[in-house]
Amino acid sequence: MKRYYILFIWSISVLFSCSDSFLERNPKGRLDESAYMKTDDAAFKLVTSCYQPLHDGFAYSINRVAIGSESVDDADGGGSDAGDRPQTTELGKGYPLSSNPLLQEAWTHRYTGIGRCNVGIEQLSKEDLSLTSGGQPVSKETVSRYISEMKFLRAWYYFDLVNTFGGVPLLSEVQLPDTRLEKASLEEMRTQLYKDLDDAINDPNLPWKKEMNLSTELGRVSKDAAYTFKGRIALFFAGLMEQNKMQGNAQEEYEIAKNAASAVIMQGGLSLTPDFQDLYGGDYDKGLSSPECIFTCLSKYVPETGYLTDSYAIMNVGRNNVGGWGGNVPTSDLAEFYDERDPRKLFTIISDGDIFKRGGEEEVHNYKGYYNFSLQQSRKAFVPYDYREDGNLQRSKWAPYWIRYAETLLIYAEAVLKTAGSKEEVATYINMVKYRAYVSTSKKDSFAFQRKFEETLEDIDASTFLTEYAIKASDDLEQVIKDERRAEFALEGLRLYDLIRWGDYVTTMQAFSSKYQYAGKGSEASEKSWPFPIPQAEIDRSNGVLTQNDNYK
Numbered sequence: 024m025k026r027y028y029i030l031f032i033w034s035i036s037v038l039f040s041c042s043d044s045f046l047e048r049n050p051k052g053r054l055d056e057s058a059y060m061k062t063d064d065a066a067f068k069l070v071t072s073c074y075q076p077l078h079d080g081f082a083y084s085i086n087r088v089a090i091g092s093e094s095v096d097d098a099d100g101g102g103s104d105a106g107d108r109p110q111t112t113e114l115g116k117g118y119p120l121s122s123n124p125l126l127q128e129a130w131t132h133r134y135t136g137i138g139r140c141n142v143g144i145e146q147l148s149k150e151d152l153s154l155t156s157g158g159q160p161v162s163k164e165t166v167s168r169y170i171s172e173m174k175f176l177r178a179w180y181y182f183d184l185v186n187t188f189g190g191v192p193l194l195s196e197v198q199l200p201d202t203r204l205e206k207a208s209l210e211e212m213r214t215q216l217y218k219d220l221d222d223a224i225n226d227p228n229l230p231w232k233k234e235m236n237l238s239t240e241l242g243r244v245s246k247d248a249a250y251t252f253k254g255r256i257a258l259f260f261a262g263l264m265e266q267n268k269m270q271g272n273a274q275e276e277y278e279i280a281k282n283a284a285s286a287v288i289m290q291g292g293l294s295l296t297p298d299f300q301d302l303y304g305g306d307y308d309k310g311l312s313s314p315e316c317i318f319t320c321l322s323k324y325v326p327e328t329g330y331l332t333d334s335y336a337i338m339n340v341g342r343n344n345v346g347g348w349g350g351n352v353p354t355s356d357l358a359e360f361y362d363e364r365d366p367r368k369l370f371t372i373i374s375d376g377d378i379f380k381r382g383g384e385e386e387v388h389n390y391k392g393y394y395n396f397s398l399q400q401s402r403k404a405f406v407p408y409d410y411r412e413d414g415n416l417q418r419s420k421w422a423p424y425w426i427r428y429a430e431t432l433l434i435y436a437e438a439v440l441k442t443a444g445s446k447e448e449v450a451t452y453i454n455m456v457k458y459r460a461y462v463s464t465s466k467k468d469s470f471a472f473q474r475k476f477e478e479t480l481e482d483i484d485a486s487t488f489l490t491e492y493a494i495k496a497s498d499d500l501e502q503v504i505k506d507e508r509r510a511e512f513a514l515e516g517l518r519l520y521d522l523i524r525w526g527d528y529v530t531t532m533q534a535f536s537s538k539y540q541y542a543g544k545g546s547e548a549s550e551k552s553w554p555f556p557i558p559q560a561e562i563d564r565s566n567g568v569l570t571q572n573d574n575y576k
């Protein structure tokens with residue numbers, strides 16, 4: 024399969040002269056499903072179309088991080104002024120309107136992806152297929168792998184909806200255009216998500232990442248991704264069960280999470296990238312090709328087609344002379360949260376006045392004069408000048424990390440703790456992540472002349488780490504895990520997910536509102552905040568079949 028999952032859809036228009044016979048002509052160029060499936064590479068195109076929504080910068084990567092990070096205490100929406108993307112500010116207050124464009128965008132986009140997966144799964148599951156690729160027959164093993172990839176992606180899109188809206192309409196097969204469905208329960212969503220992921224996991228034709236040819240297959244779904252994603256979902260449902268927000272046994276969910284993460288740790292052959300900087304250095308070769316990257320969405324500038332990098336790479340970078348659009352502004356709260364000796368802060372947040380290399384010159388970051396009160400921007404979104412073609416922020420290989428091995432380790436640690444496992448083992452797995460941060464990660468940004476957050480960093484060797492920094496079994500391990508997840512995954516779209524499942528959303532946002540009083544953020548946070556409201560436009564389209572979440576009625 025080609026490395027970059029980009030679907031190009033070409034439309035052909037045919038011009039006819041004006042005559043009476045024009046109205047009597049039969050439609051030409053029609054291709055029904057059975058005929059399409061006989062075309063060369065039909066199966067490849069179907070599975071590619073299911074990945075394609077991941078490449079939508081505004082509707083996916085920007086939207087996903089806006090909901091997951093900018094709506095909570097990690098970041099603000101930023102932008103040119105207070106009128107730039109007010110939907111993010113509204114969501115951040117804690118009780119958004121059902122007309123919120125950010126929520127509508129997520130709903131429409133994720134169901135687009137789900138619909139494509141449903142079509143692909145249905146077509147490739149037919150028994151009388153005669154598929155070809157390059158004129159050669161497509162094997163049953165290849166078809167099986169395609170179906171497993173699409174089932175993973177369907178679960179992926181659905182969980183974004185569940186994390187945002189709770190229960191949503193469940194479409195596991197192609198529906199007629201006039202079909203209208205009420206939302207499914209969280210318990211029903213759980214069953215469907217696990218079914219799709221278990222089908223993928225149990226498919227012998229879905230490879231582990233270590234079995235894939237990364238020169239051609241990087242970006243495709245692997246067993247490692249399916250297992251880790253299952254663990255992520257299990258932690259979420261366990262948390263809701265503990266809060267009595269859904270039915271079920273939380274302990275059983277934590278066991279599911281532990282077993283899923285353990286499978287990756289024991290069988291995946293993965294490891295952390297020794298230097299955290301390499302994940303976000305800008306070349307995106309070291310990090311994306313490393314054993315830490317489990318699931319990503321590859322992108323690159325393609326001059327021949329005019330295809331640009333994910334818009335995230337310009338949307339969430341500083342304005343003024345840097346040339347970005349100023350979104351995804353890290354909060355002062357996030358900066359103050361970090362231990363001043365933790366290099367992850369350096370590679371997560373850029374400060375106003377930091378000086379980066381710009382060829383043989385300086386690129387001074389000036390964050391004054393626009394909607395940025397913390398005077399900070401995301402280092403994880405920033406591509407240094409050397410890796411931008413012609414210096415253009417939209418011409419690079421910037422790509423997100425949707426699943427990293429660091430998360431697998433912390434899922435396992437949390438699940439072991441929650442199932443009353445060995446605290447020594449919990450500490451060991453936390454320390455794997457913490458050791459990388461404090462010991463083997465660079466203390467200087469290789470692409471900068473001057474960084475504010477370098478001033479408090481110091482070299483720490485292994486013995487010093489063990490005596491002064493390492494987590495101990497006697498520590499408050501639950502709080503340690505919460506802190507490690509925030510430090511490790513800040514600005515990557517996981518913060519809302521964590522706060523909701525931990526039951527910390529309300530207290531965290533109310534405390535944020537009380538301390539910072541910034542643009543009303545957190546001012547309306549309450550037990551009625553989540554799940555967020557189903558878009559009113561979708562309720563209207565359903566002719567009343569779909570009903571609003573009770574907390575927004």
